[in-house]
Amino acid sequence: MADDIRVLIVDDDFHVAKLHVAYVNAIPGFTALPPVSGGEEAIRVVRAMQPELVLLDIYLPDVNGLDVLRGLDVDVFVISAASDVASVQKALRRGALSYLIKPFRAEFLEQRLRAYARYRSVLAAGNTLDQEAVERALRILHPGESGAGKPRAATEAAVLEILRRTSVPTAASEVASEVGISRATAQRYLSSLVYEGAASVQLRYGSTGRPEHRYSVRGAGPADS
Structure with missing residues (x-):
């Protein structure tokens, strides 16, 4: 869809790239672009297509992914089997919003992508931001200390699901009736x-x-206008 967050996957393993495309496309509000396998190609595609997010591997056949990261003016999640401290530190120092170590479950990437969508919504709420909004966006993206990244309680998940299913803004009394x-x-x-x-x-x-x-739900309907 036109308003979906477009994600470019950069991985030289065809099967892994195909799997990650499936992961991304399974999440409402996200669309995976055709994946690319090399660093130089990734730079060209980012400049031409201007995706909102790149999932970038480190081990690429032509250019190290960490060197590619330095030249990308776009949000990036590094996804790599590299678990050494130097790689993680360098990725974060060069601007990666997240670092995911392979292999991981689909649910883990889904959680990170949904958090990224909420992070973008908070930052797009107005032309200027106050400190509280910046802190809220960072907590959403990096929830470790606040605990916000833990699985939602069943009731909270049910409340959120009601909002996702409803095409118009909904009152608390209506949500209460639906959830019980x-x-x-x-x-x-x-x-x-x-x-x-x-x-x-x-x-x-x-x-x-x-x-x-x-x-x-953030980004749905007239409630964000």
Whole structure:
């Protein structure tokens, strides 16, 4: 789709690249571009296609991926079997947003990509950002100390799933009814999702003139306008 986050996969192993393409395309809101196998080709494709994110291997046949990283003006996740401290430090020092060590489960990459989508949503919320927004974006992308990267509780996951399935912004009372929880509990989970950047909220005025908070997934529908 036109608004999907486009991801370029750079890996010289055809089978691994094909697998990562499948991982990316399975996540709503993401589209994998045709993968490339070399560093020079990656630089050309990034300049021509301007993807939002690159999944970059280090061991490439022509140029070391860490040298490619230095010349890319785009968000990058390094994905490599290299687990030595020097490689990890150099990748992060040269601007990689994340470092994933092969092999890993599809769920691990999915978690990182969903976090990246929320990170982008927070940074795109306005023309300027305050410090709280910057800190929230960084916590989403690097959740280790805050614990935000842990698997969601079943109730929170159910609340988020309701928002994903609904095409229009939804009230806390409607979410509560769908999930089978109290309105106060639904409100607590919805507020948490808004805080971490996974959902957005706006005020709607009903027939009584009283404002009501309505929630939607970040980047979906008129709630982000």
